[in-house]
Amino acid sequence: MTKKILVLPGDGIGPEIVTEAMKVLNVFVDEGSLNIEAEYAHIGGAGYDAEGKPYPKSTQTLAKAADAILLGAVGGPKYDTLDRPLRPERGLLAIRADLGLYANLRPAILYEELASASSLKPELVANLDIMIVRELTGDIYFGQPRGIETLPNGERRGFNTMVYTESEIERIGRTAFDTAMKRGKKLCSVDKANVLETTELWREVMIRIGKDYPEVELSHLYVDNAAMQLVRAPKQFDVMVTGNIFGDILSDAAAMLTGSIGMLPSASLNKSGVGMYEPIHGSAPDIAGKGIANPLATILSVAMMLRYSLNQPELATRIEAAVKQVLAQGKRTGDIYTEGCEKVDTIAMGAAIVAALRS
Ligand code: NAD
Ligand code: IPM
Ligand code: MN
Numbered sequence: 602m603t604k605k606i607l608v609l610p611g612d613g614i615g616p617e618i619v620t621e622a623m624k625v626l627n628v629f630v631d632e633g634s635l636n637i638e639a640e641y642a643h644i645g646g647a648g649y650d651a652e653g654k655p656y657p658k659s660t661q662t663l664a665k666a667a668d669a670i671l672l673g674a675v676g677g678p679k680y681d682t683l684d685r686p687l688r689p690e691r692g693l694l695a696i697r698a699d700l701g702l703y704a705n706l707r708p709a710i711l712y713e714e715l716a717s718a719s720s721l722k723p724e725l726v727a728n729l730d731i732m733i734v735r736e737l738t739g740d741i742y743f744g745q746p747r748g749i750e751t752l753p754n755g756e757r758r759g760f761n762t763m764v765y766t767e768s769e770i771e772r773i774g775r776t777a778f779d780t781a782m783k784r785g786k787k788l789c790s791v792d793k794a795n796v797l798e799t800t801e802l803w804r805e806v807m808i809r810i811g812k813d814y815p816e817v818e819l820s821h822l823y824v825d826n827a828a829m830q831l832v833r834a835p836k837q838f839d840v841m842v843t844g845n846i847f848g849d850i851l852s853d854a855a856a857m858l859t860g861s862i863g864m865l866p867s868a869s870l871n872k873s874g875v876g877m878y879e880p881i882h883g884s885a886p887d888i889a890g891k892g893i894a895n896p897l898a899t900i901l902s903v904a905m906m907l908r909y910s911l912n913q914p915e916l917a918t919r920i921e922a923a924v925k926q927v928l929a930q931g932k933r934t935g936d937i938y939t940e941g942c943e944k945v946d947t948i949a950m951g952a953a954i955v956a957a958l959r960s
Contacts, residue, residue, distance in 0.1 A: 603636045604911055607667035609644040609660065609696075612680075612689055613884025614894035614947075615673025621896035621951025622671060622903045625923075628958045629916050637911075640667075644696065645675025645689030645884075655692025656699070664696055669910035671903065672879040677886050689884075698738050700877065702869035703769070704776040705737040705848065706905070707881055709835075709855035709865060714928035718860035718937045721832065726858050731838045732784065733855060734777040735848025737869055739769045740799075742845045763799045765844065770806040776870075777842035778814040787839035789820045791827040791847055803844065824851070831855055852881050861936040863895025866902035868909050876910040878902040892946045895934040897924055900954055923957035 608623065610616040629635035642660040643651045652659065655675070664670060675689035685691065696702075711719065711729035719726045744762030751757050774790075781788040790807040792800035804821055811819040822830065824847045830837065831851060835858050843851060856862040862882040869877045880898030888894055904920040907913040932953050933942040945953065 603638050604668040605666060606637050606639045606906075607660075607663050607670045608639055608641045609670060609672040610641070610647065611644050611673040611675040611884065612646040612677045613674055613886050613889035615645075615647075615675070615884055617673075617889075617892060617894050617947050618880065618896040618899040619671060619673040621947060621954075622899040624951050624955050625900050625920060625958065626671075626903050628955055629913075632959075634916060635907075635911070635913065644672065645692045646677050646680045647675075648692055649680065649683070649687055649689065653687075655687060655689050656695040660696075661699060664700060668875065669906045670696075670700075670875075670877040671899075671906060672877055673899065674880065674882065674884040676884045677889070694742060696877065697869060698743065700875060701738065701871040702875075702877055703736060703738040704773060704870045705735040706780070706868045706870070706909075707733040707735060707848070707852040707855070707865060708905075709733065709852070709859050711859045712864075712925055712928050714925070715860035715864070715937055717939045718933075720857045721835070726835065729835055729858055731835065731855060732780055732840045733848060733852045734773065734780055734840060734842040735852060736765075736769065736773040736842075736844050737848075738845075739765050740845035763797060763844075763846075765799050765803060767802065767806055770803050771810055773842065774807050774810045777840055778810060778817055781817045781840040782814065785839035786816050787818045787820075789822055789827070789838055789841045791822050791824050791841055791843035791851065793824050793847075794821070795823055800844065807842070827851060828854060831858070856881060861895060863898050863934065863936045864901070866898050866900075866905050868902070868905040870909060874910060876906065878906040878910075892948060893935050894947050895936050896947050896951050897934075897954075900924065900951070919958060920954070923954050926957045927953040 610619040648655045648657045709731045716723040741763040744764040747761045749759045794801045794804040856865040865881040904917040908917040931942045
């Protein structure tokens with residue numbers, strides 16, 4: 602059956618990396634092992650430029666009909682002074698909320714060829730394989746009230762609300778426990794229960810649903826300690842589960858352990874298995890248009906799409922093997938470059954993955 606893929610390149614390096622990722626996906630179409638229909642639409646600043654909104658209605662209609670979505674990145678300095686509802690980031694939050702993509706899986710895996718590109722010593726990251734399960738449609742990102750108001754004395758006050766309902770915590774908790782059951786059966790829940798009531802409830806719910814998963818070893822860390830442990834001894838972790846804001850921050854930190862933020866893919870899933878796939882990094886305005894961005898996080902996001910939404914685990918494994926093979930050939934974009942390797946640009950990296958898949 603033909604699957605509908607919606608492609609949302611977005612802003613900055615988004616179009617550059619998505620172009621390479623689509624070449625990779627099309628290898629399978631060309632060889633006859635995948636049947637897809639790809640449509641393109643605007644999101645983020647590109648949506649604002651084309652239609653005046655970061656999540657245009659036309660994009661929404663296509664998104665609701667898609668089996669899977671591939672997204673590049675959104676945002677850029679040119680949009681930073683727009684009214685907040687018009688900003689690119691709001692478009693991303695809107696599509697996540699609109700499709701109910703509450704479960705964000707962010708795997709941090711070290712390809713052994715990149716051990717020397719990691720910010721940690723090789724022995725601390727050898728065989729690193731962590732799955733961060735980040736809640737994606739709640740927390741301080743969406744809580745009301747929010748805003749900036751002027752006080753009677755003329756001073757302005759900014760405010761946001763951290764909020765989670767028990768059912769929101771429970772559903773992401775179940776995703777995390779189910780994930781742990783398929784892996785090393787260790788789950789670390791990250792919160793700030795010593796200070797924040799929202800996360801006190803978070804911890805309570807995690808402990809409660811943990812009773813349904815007696816085989817999973819559940820532990821808890823405060824987020825400050827979790828950040829420290831991630832850079833002290835990351836291999837103690839198997840699956841981590843946390844809220845939207847903590848997960849955002851911890852996954853960027855975890856990315857560096859694998860060599861670069863340009864290596865981390867993600868899957869954002871809803872109840873019905875529809876997924877959006879995107880690298881965890883942003884639009885990288887500092888390198889946009891230079892053709893040097895690392896496309897591997899986006900290419901690995903395509904692998905996650907094949908695994909989680911298109912029911913093609915073998916094709917996913919082939920992409921991951923191709924990435925490994927190309928890294929073993931010594932090819933590196935600038936962000937993962939170390940001495941003695943061959944520096945390649947975005948297009949050459951994409952072409953190398955395509956060649957590895959075809960060989
Ligand atoms: P960023 O992730 O875009 O960039 C951080 C640093 O990492 C930069 O030095 C960048 O050059 C580098 N980097 C990121 N991806 C790379 C890649 N694939 N290859 C090589 N280097 C890479 O974060 P930022 O600079 O804080 O944010 C820039 C813009 O992106 C902002 O507008 C922000 O809101 C947005 N953003 C979007 C997303 C998303 O679309 N999911 C995620 C994060 C940030
Ligand atoms: C991410 C990004 C987004 C987030 C921003 C751009 C809204 O940082 O996908 O990690 O904070 O979720
Ligand atoms: Mn982020």
